[in-house]
Amino acid sequence: MLTSGHIFCGGGGDTEGAIAAGYKPIWAVENDPYAAAVYRKRFPGARLIEQDIRTITGDFILGLPTPDITIFGSPCPDFSLAGERNGLAGVRGQLFFEGLRFLRLQRSSAFVFENVDGLLSADKATAFPQVIQAFTSLGYRCTWQLRNGNRHAPQNRERIFVVGYYGGGQGDTAQANKEIFAGNF
Template sequence: MGRERTLEEDDVTTLEDEKSRASVISFFSGCGGLDLGFEGGFQYRDQRYTRHAFRILKAYDIDQYCKATYEKNLKPPFELLDLSRADVKRMPAADVLIGGFPCQEFSICGPLGGTKSARGMLFKAMSRYARHWRPKIVVAENVSHLTRLNEGADLKGILRSFANAGYRGIVWRLYAPDYGVPQARNRVILVFVRSDIKGSPQPPKKIHLINGPTVEWAIADLLEICDESVPNQSQYFRAAVAKRGHGQGDEISPRDSPGYTVRANAKSRVQFHYELPRRLTVRECARLQTFPDNFVFPFAATRSVHQIGNAVPPVMAHAVASSIADFLKICG
C-alpha cells in the first residue's frame, strides 16, 4: 500500500536512479515523519521539498497503529518488530541507519528514567545494527533534554555505545522554526560517522534567522473548514479546559509566532486555536508538524495526535537529510 504521489519532475525516477540512491534502514519509524523527510518529494504549504538521493529499504516499529498510518502514506515496507529483541543479522544492510528512538525517559515531562530504564536503553538497537552492518552514518533524533539529563551522563553513555561500535558522534541542537517549522520545538540530532570515514556532516543551514513561521501562516486557511475536504480537519479533542503543564494544556496558540510543541498526549497537552473556541484539529496539529495535507491519519483524534506528537517534523527532517546527503557525496 502507498499513497499516490503528484508526478512532479523531481519524483520521476528510473530504475537506474533508484539503484544509485543511498540505501536507508529506519528504526522506531512511528508514522513516518523522519522517513518522509529523508525521502523528500512532498509539498508542505506552497513549497515543494525535492526528492533526496535516499532509498528506504525497510522501516521497523512495534506499534501496529503506526504501521497502518505509515503504509497508508509511504511506500517502503514496514515490519512490526520489537527492536529491543530484534536480531539485526536478519535485517538488510544499508548505507544509512535513521531513527527517533523513544524519548519518554529523556523528556522533562516524562519519568526521567534515562538509560537506566528499559525504554531508555532502546537506542542500543541502533548501535547493535551499526556494529554488525557498519553503515556509513547513523542519524538518531530525540528531545533536547537528553543532553542535560543526569548532568549529561546519559548522552555520554549513548556516545560511548556507538564509539564501541566503531563510530564517532556529533551532537546537533536544532530549533525547529529555524528550518521552517511553525512550532517551538527543540530537538537533538545525534549523528554517528563510521570511524574510517574522514570528515563530518555540517548542521543544516537555518532558513529563518528571526522568529520563524507563525501559527497563523500554517493554519489560517483552515479557519472556516470543519469537514473532511481537508483530511483530518473535522477531528479534534472536545474538552473545554485542560490541566496546565510545561507551556501547554489550556494555553491558547499564539497567532504571530511559532506554536507550542505538539505533544503525544492528546487529552492534556494539545493547545487551543488562537481565534476559535476549540482545541486544534488533527490537521492543524499535523500542519504545525509540517506534514503535507495528503498525509492522512486514519484514526480518531487521540491516537492521531499521539502519532503526530511523537513524529519528527518532515520539513526539519528534510533539512537534516540534505546535510547528510551532501556529506555522503563528499565521502563517497
C-alpha cells in the first residue's frame, strides 16, 4: 500500500483526499490544538506530531518512516491577496521552507504542495519561481496548475497545486503535465 505524510495537516482535508486516492497516512504534523483534535478524531491510525514544525529536529524527521508522497500547503496569510502579503520573508511564508526541509531530509518519491493563488503575485511575482526552484534544486521534477476548488466546495477558491516526483530532473514540463495530471486532476 502506498503511504502519505502530511505537513500543516489542519483537520485533514488533504489526508481525506490521499485516502480516497489509495494512500495510507503514516504521519502528520499540526501545531494548532483545535485542528489537531479534529485530525486525531478523524484519523486515529495516523501518527500525529503536535508541535511547532520549527522545533522538530532533523534527527526526528530522519527517524520518521519516509512516505511515498508528502503533502503540504504552508500557511497562506503572507501570500493571500486578503492577507499580509509579506511573501516568503513573512513569518508564516517562511514556514514553506520547513516543509521543504522534510522533503530534503526524507526524499519521498513524490509531493503535492498547495497554496492560494496569491502566491503567483507575492514578492512582486518572484515568490512562486523561488518555490519551484527550491523543489527542483532538491531533484524533484515539478509541474503545477491553478485550479478552482468550486467543484468540491460551494465557493470560488483558486489554488495552486505543485506536483513533483523525485529524480526526474527539470525535464519537459509540458510532458510532465500530461503524465501527472492526465485529465484526472
